[in-house]
Amino acid sequence: LGTWNYVLVGAPVDASGTEKAFEPATGRVIATFTCLGEKEVSLDVENAKAAFKIWSKKCGRERCQILLEAARIIKERKDEIATVETINNGKSIFEARLDVDTCWQCLEYYAGLAASMAGEHIQLPEGSFGYTRREPLGVCVGIGAWNYPFQTACWKSAPALACGNAMIFKPSPFTPVSALLLAEIYTQAGMPPGLFNVVQGGAATGQFLCQHQDVAKVSFTGSVPTGMKIMEMSAKGIKPVTLELGGKSPLIIFSDCNMENAVKRALMANFLMQGQVCCNGTRVFVQKEIIDKFTKEVRVLGFVKLAKEQGASVLCGGDLYVPEDPKLKEGYYMTPCILTNCRDDMTCVREEIFGPVMSILSFDTEAEVLERANDTTFGLAAGVFTRDIQRAHRVAAELQAGTCYINNYNVSPVELPFGGYKKSGFGRENGRVTIEYYLQLKTVCVEMGNVESVF
Numbered sequence: 001l002g003t004w005n006y007v008l009v010g011a012p013v014d015a016s017g018t019e020k021a022f023e024p025a026t027g028r029v030i031a032t033f034t035c036l037g038e039k040e041v042s043l044d045v046e047n048a049k050a051a052f053k054i055w056s057k058k059c060g061r062e063r064c065q066i067l068l069e070a071a072r073i074i075k076e077r078k079d080e081i082a083t084v085e086t087i088n089n090g091k092s093i094f095e096a097r098l099d100v101d102t103c104w105q106c107l108e109y110y111a112g113l114a115a116s117m118a119g120e121h122i123q124l125p126e127g128s129f130g131y132t133r134r135e136p137l138g139v140c141v142g143i144g145a146w147n148y149p150f151q152t153a154c155w156k157s158a159p160a161l162a163c164g165n166a167m168i169f170k171p172s173p174f175t176p177v178s179a180l181l182l183a184e185i186y187t188q189a190g191m192p193p194g195l196f197n198v199v200q201g202g203a204a205t206g207q208f209l210c211q212h213q214d215v216a217k218v219s220f221t222g223s224v225p226t227g228m229k230i231m232e233m234s235a236k237g238i239k240p241v242t243l244e245l246g247g248k249s250p251l252i253i254f255s256d257c258n259m260e261n262a263v264k265r266a267l268m269a270n271f272l273m274q275g276q277v278c279c280n281g282t283r284v285f286v287q288k289e290i291i292d293k294f295t296k297e298v299r300v301l302g303f304v305k306l307a308k309e310q311g312a313s314v315l316c317g318g319d320l321y322v323p324e325d326p327k328l329k330e331g332y333y334m335t336p337c338i339l340t341n342c343r344d345d346m347t348c349v350r351e352e353i354f355g356p357v358m359s360i361l362s363f364d365t366e367a368e369v370l371e372r373a374n375d376t377t378f379g380l381a382a383g384v385f386t387r388d389i390q391r392a393h394r395v396a397a398e399l400q401a402g403t404c405y406i407n408n409y410n411v412s413p414v415e416l417p418f419g420g421y422k423k424s425g426f427g428r429e430n431g432r433v434t435i436e437y438y439l440q441l442k443t444v445c446v447e448m449g450n451v452e453s454v455f
């Protein structure tokens with residue numbers, strides 16, 4: 001790929017230094033970029049405001065057409081986007097391609113909704129009436145984490161743009177590259193310049209964006225500590241905020257489950273994307289009667305899966321791993337780790353590790369496992385494996401999590417809302433409900449007769 005130097009908005013006038021982006025597989029520097037300062041951020045907001053004026057006047061059908069064209073281009077450029085993502089993020093090309101699929105699907109989905117957004121007509125006495133208009137918020141800011149760089153940019157921008165907003169997106173400084181491809185694609189599809197802008201930088205640049213008086217909303221994906229700061233800054237400006245934060249999600253496996261499915265999905269719930277998925281089911285509660293069988297099977301399948309990927313005999317221990325290929329010697333690797341005999345009070349069970357580490361915990365009864373599963377400050381996701389349909393729904397209803405999976409884990413169809421309970425955040429991405437987070441409601445009250453004064 002060579003080395004890139006991106007300066008996105010004119011010449012930097014008060015930029016706060018540069019950052020380097022790496023290829024985790026080899027450790028090489030693939031991009032150097034300027035972290036934008038307050039003046040560039042303001043210039044970007046001005047550009048976005050100008051674009052918003054044009055875009056917000058378009059009808060839903062017109063916005064739909066442009067989003068559909070962008071979705072088509074993403075499909076056409078799928079391999080290129082996935083390759084960039086793999087180089088910069090380190091995920092496998094197979095997973096990166098799946099991510100890109102979720103992105104064009106997201107654009108298609110919100111394109112479909114764009115044309116159907118409508119208010120209500122309400123009849124009042126004496127022929128008077130009211131109606132509601134669903135209006136965009138203005139310039140929205142999206143701030144992303146590094147684990148799903150292109151997907152996060154799409155999941156935030158598609159509903160925002162479909163609703164008629166502009167968006168300024170700041171990717172993580174670890175993964176600054178693929179969001180630029182999205183900006184290029186949106187422009188190619190026909191969006192006005194400045195409607196979707198990418199701003200590079202770290203915490204300081206993020207703060208300038210959140211604090212800008214003309215920013216109407218912030219949608220943030222990242223860790224709980226940063227989410228708290230974003231919420232504080234947004235509160236000062238009375239700005240609505242969406243927080244998509246971390247988790248430590250429980251996956252409950254009852255003894256009556258289909259063992260093969262439970263084992264396969266427990267692996268997916270922990271080792272997808274090197275374990276760096278926010279909703280991973282890293283606390284695996286297994287009912288006592290089957291814990292020995294489950295532990296044996298999960299290890300066997302783990303060995304097989306890894307052996308296939310790496311072509312070698314594999315450890316299951318969370319050690320640093322140095323590949324034999326000399327090109328990969330400077331990269332960042334560890335072997336997947338399965339911990340058994342865990343207790344609820346252990347740090348590995350309580351805190352988000354954000355790496356390939358599965359903790360297996362034993363339980364006896366449904367009531368007990370529910371109490372233990374919910375005993376966390378997080379509430380992003382949860383899963384249950386059982387053949388008992390009543391129990392499946394009873395448990396899903398009791399789990400304190402924004403997404404509950406029954407007999408599956410770690411699927412994120414764009415049609416279903418995704419987001420957290422408790423400290424895992426609030427607001428949603430995906431699904432019809434997300435348009436509520438990018439629209440404001442105006443009531444128009446219309447008098448058809450004469451009016452009196454009480455004075």
Ligand SMILES: NC(=O)c1ccc[n+]([C@@H]2O[C@H](COP(=O)([O-])OP(=O)(O)OC[C@H]3O[C@@H](n4cnc5c(N)ncnc54)[C@H](O)[C@@H]3O)[C@@H](O)[C@H]2O)c1
Pocket residue numbers: 143144145146147148170171172173201202203204205206207210221222223224225226227229230243244245246247277278279352354380419420424425
């Ligand atoms: N719930 C979800 O949908 C979801 C999805 C992906 C990742 N995550 C979570 O993200 C975390 C990992 O991502 P990370 O390490 O990049 O998170 P992070 O909180 O360190 O950084 C996220 C983003 O915030 C920016 N940032 C940092 N400090 C800031 C500040 N003071 N003001 C404004 N912006 C600031 C960073 O530059 C980055 O772009 C994990 O906890 C993971 O669970 C959640």
Ligand SMILES: O=CCc1c[nH]cn1
Pocket residue numbers: 147148151276277278279410411412
């Ligand atoms: O990392 C969390 C976001 C996500 C979950 N599944 C796909 N993307």
